Amino acid sequence: MVRRHWINLNGMWDYLITDSRILPWQFYKSEYFPFDGQILVPFSPEAPLSQVKRQLLPDETLWYSRTIQLPENCLNTESQRLLLHFGAVDQICSVYINRKFVTYHKGGYLPFTTDITDFITEDLTVSILISVHDFSDTSYHARGKQQLKRGGMFYTAQSGIWQTVWMEIVPNKYIRDVRVTPDWDNSLVRMRIRVSSASSAENASPAHISPTAADQTDSQGTVLAFSPDRQNSSNVICKVYPPVFLEADGLNDTLCQDEITTAAIRPGKGATLSIPENMQKSWTPKEPWLYPYSLEYGKDRILGYFALRKCDVQIADDNYPRFFLNNQPYFQSGVLDQGYWPDGLYTAPSDEALIYDIRAMKDLGFNMLRKHGKIETDRWYFHCDRMGMLVWQDMPNGGSSYHHWFVTYLATLLNWMRIPVKDLHARLLSRTDEFGRQEYIDDIRDMVRTLYNHPSIVTWVPFNEGWGQFSTKKVTDFIHRLDPSRLVDSASGWFDQGCGDINSLHYYFLGLPVPESDRVLALSEFGGYSLRLPEHSACKNIYGYKKFTTSEALTDSFSRLMENTIVPSVKKGYSATVFTQLSDIEEETNGLITYDRKKIKMNPLIVQKWNTKLKKSLHS
Structure with missing residues (x-):
C-alpha cells in the first residue's frame, strides 16, 4: 500500500501525563495548556529515546498534542480525503482533531486509520490531540511480556505511540486494502481489492459472492481478472512486473521494466492472475524473489509486491510429517525474537537496527525467526520478505x-x-473474563488481516505456554478460516490440545520428549543459556536457565547440546527448532547477541556449523 505522497508525523510532540481520564477542556480551550514537555514520537515515554523516561501507570492518562499546517492548495476537500494513520498505540487511545472527537481504538499492537477530512479548518490547520490509557499487566488486554515491575523473563512495560504516525492525501475514490494469496502449484496469485467508494456489494467478502453468468470463473468459482479492454472507471487496473530482489528503500525504483501481466479487477471480487511460465520464480530464504505490482483506481495509485511460495506439511520419504517449502522438505532452524532495544524498548532506534537483527541471524545460519510477544512494525516484515527470512508470528499474550x-x-x-x-x-x-476472550478473538482477526500479504510469514502462533490460553480448538479453526494458506502452531510449549498443524514443544529442563504424532514436530523453544557481559548489559541481575562465565564455555555447552540432543532429534521426527534467543533483554541474558547489539556471545563459526548440520541432517 505504498503511495507517492505522504506526510511523516514522527518527531517532537507536546505531552502531558495526568491522573484523570477526562479531557482537560478548561486548558485546551484556552491559549495556555500546561504540557509537561516534549516527547519524541514514535518512542514510548518509558524509552530513553523518547526523552521522557517515565513509566505511565494504569490510573494515569498520557496526552499528545501537535498542530500541522498543511501547505496552501495541497488538499481539495471536495475531491480528496485526508487519512491519519497510526502504526500502533499502546494500549487504548482516543483521537481528537481541532477539538472534536474523531475515533477510539483499543489494542496496543495493531495499526488503525481514520479519515479526518471533515474535521480540519478552512485554512488547513490540523490540531491533533491524543489521549492514551495503558493498563499494562493489571488487566486482560494483550501485553506480550510487559510488566510494570520488570524482572526475570518479563520486561519494562511501555505505553503510548510506539510506531510511525503519518498522513496521506487520497482521492475520494481510493483503494482501502488488498489481499494477495499465492497459489504456487498453479503459478497463480489470487487478489481481492476493497475500495472506499464502492457499494457494499463490491466490498463484500468473495466468499459471499456468486459469480454471474457473464463472469469468467475458474474451477473454484473465483472471478478471473478481466482483460484490460473491458476496463471501466469502477475497475482497478493491476500491473505485475518482473520478479526482483528488493533493496532496503523499497519499491520506488522497481517499475522500470514493462509489466509481465495486466488486468482489470472488480473491487470486492476475487481475481486470479496467472504468472507467465518464463517469469516464474519461487521465493525462498536463499532467493527471495518478489513480484512488484501497481494498482490504479481512478486517480489513486499504490505499489505493492507478492511472492510465489508454498509452505505446508507433507509426509516425507522417511514417513514423518515434515515442513515443506515449495513442495520440498525444508528444515526450519529458528531463533526466538522479541524485538526489544535498550534505547527504544519496543521501537527500534532506526531502520538499520531492524535490518541488523535479521542479517545477523542469517549470517549465523538461521532461516526462521519466531516473533514472540509482540507484533512488529510493518517495516520489519518487509525486510524479512526481501531478505529471505521465514517468520512464525505470535499473538501477544494477555x-x-x-x-x-x-x-x-x-x-x-x-x-x-x-x-x-x-x-x-x-x-x-x-x-x-468474557470481554478479554472476545477482545483476543478480535485481535487475532485483525493481526491476520494486517499481516496477511507478507510472504515471509508461514505460521501463526495463538498461544504460548498456557498464558491466557482458552478454547484452543475453536481459536485454531478460526485462524484456519481466516487464512487457509498458512500453518497454525496452536499451543507453543505445552497444554497441547491435539489440534493445529504442529505438535509444539519447549525444552529447557529434563529430557527432550519425542511423542508419536500425526502432526509435524517442532522444538519451538530450547536453549536459554545465559552469559552476562557486564559492559554490554542493562542490569546486574542475571536470569537464565544455565549460566556461564565465558564465551568459550557457552560455545562448548551449546555444541554439546546440539551434538547430543538437537541434531539427533531430526531423525526422530523434529522438523523445526527455535533457539532462545536473539538478544539479551534486561535481566534475561540468554541472547546470541548482547542487548546493545555490540557483541555476538558465541563463536559465530561454531553456530554456523551446527546450523548447517541441523539442516543437512534432514536429508542425510
Missing part, C-alpha cells in the same frame, strides 16, 4: 496475572511425563 507454579513449573513436569492437560481451567490459565 489475560490476568499468570499462575507460574502451574503454567511454568508444573507444566514443564507434566509435559516431560506426557500427561495432557485440558484448556478448560480458565482460572489457572488466566482467562476468566
Whole structure:
C-alpha cells in the first residue's frame, strides 16, 4: 500500500501525563495548556529515546498534542480525503482533531486509520490531540511480556505511540486494502481489492459472492481478472512486473521494466492472475524473489509486491510429517525474537537496527525467526520478505496475572511425563473474563488481516505456554478460516490440545520428549543459556536457565547440546527448532547477541556449523 505522497508525523510532540481520564477542556480551550514537555514520537515515554523516561501507570492518562499546517492548495476537500494513520498505540487511545472527537481504538499492537477530512479548518490547520490509557499487566488486554515491575523473563512495560504516525492525501475514490494469496502449484496469485467508494456489494467478502453468468470463473468459482479492454472507471487496473530482489528503500525504483501481466479487477471480487511460465520464480530464504505490482483506481495509485511460495506439511520419504517449502522438505532452524532495544524498548532506534537483527541471524545460519510477544512494525516484515527470512508470528499474550507454579513449573513436569492437560481451567490459565476472550478473538482477526500479504510469514502462533490460553480448538479453526494458506502452531510449549498443524514443544529442563504424532514436530523453544557481559548489559541481575562465565564455555555447552540432543532429534521426527534467543533483554541474558547489539556471545563459526548440520541432517 505504498503511495507517492505522504506526510511523516514522527518527531517532537507536546505531552502531558495526568491522573484523570477526562479531557482537560478548561486548558485546551484556552491559549495556555500546561504540557509537561516534549516527547519524541514514535518512542514510548518509558524509552530513553523518547526523552521522557517515565513509566505511565494504569490510573494515569498520557496526552499528545501537535498542530500541522498543511501547505496552501495541497488538499481539495471536495475531491480528496485526508487519512491519519497510526502504526500502533499502546494500549487504548482516543483521537481528537481541532477539538472534536474523531475515533477510539483499543489494542496496543495493531495499526488503525481514520479519515479526518471533515474535521480540519478552512485554512488547513490540523490540531491533533491524543489521549492514551495503558493498563499494562493489571488487566486482560494483550501485553506480550510487559510488566510494570520488570524482572526475570518479563520486561519494562511501555505505553503510548510506539510506531510511525503519518498522513496521506487520497482521492475520494481510493483503494482501502488488498489481499494477495499465492497459489504456487498453479503459478497463480489470487487478489481481492476493497475500495472506499464502492457499494457494499463490491466490498463484500468473495466468499459471499456468486459469480454471474457473464463472469469468467475458474474451477473454484473465483472471478478471473478481466482483460484490460473491458476496463471501466469502477475497475482497478493491476500491473505485475518482473520478479526482483528488493533493496532496503523499497519499491520506488522497481517499475522500470514493462509489466509481465495486466488486468482489470472488480473491487470486492476475487481475481486470479496467472504468472507467465518464463517469469516464474519461487521465493525462498536463499532467493527471495518478489513480484512488484501497481494498482490504479481512478486517480489513486499504490505499489505493492507478492511472492510465489508454498509452505505446508507433507509426509516425507522417511514417513514423518515434515515442513515443506515449495513442495520440498525444508528444515526450519529458528531463533526466538522479541524485538526489544535498550534505547527504544519496543521501537527500534532506526531502520538499520531492524535490518541488523535479521542479517545477523542469517549470517549465523538461521532461516526462521519466531516473533514472540509482540507484533512488529510493518517495516520489519518487509525486510524479512526481501531478505529471505521465514517468520512464525505470535499473538501477544494477555489475560490476568499468570499462575507460574502451574503454567511454568508444573507444566514443564507434566509435559516431560506426557500427561495432557485440558484448556478448560480458565482460572489457572488466566482467562476468566468474557470481554478479554472476545477482545483476543478480535485481535487475532485483525493481526491476520494486517499481516496477511507478507510472504515471509508461514505460521501463526495463538498461544504460548498456557498464558491466557482458552478454547484452543475453536481459536485454531478460526485462524484456519481466516487464512487457509498458512500453518497454525496452536499451543507453543505445552497444554497441547491435539489440534493445529504442529505438535509444539519447549525444552529447557529434563529430557527432550519425542511423542508419536500425526502432526509435524517442532522444538519451538530450547536453549536459554545465559552469559552476562557486564559492559554490554542493562542490569546486574542475571536470569537464565544455565549460566556461564565465558564465551568459550557457552560455545562448548551449546555444541554439546546440539551434538547430543538437537541434531539427533531430526531423525526422530523434529522438523523445526527455535533457539532462545536473539538478544539479551534486561535481566534475561540468554541472547546470541548482547542487548546493545555490540557483541555476538558465541563463536559465530561454531553456530554456523551446527546450523548447517541441523539442516543437512534432514536429508542425510
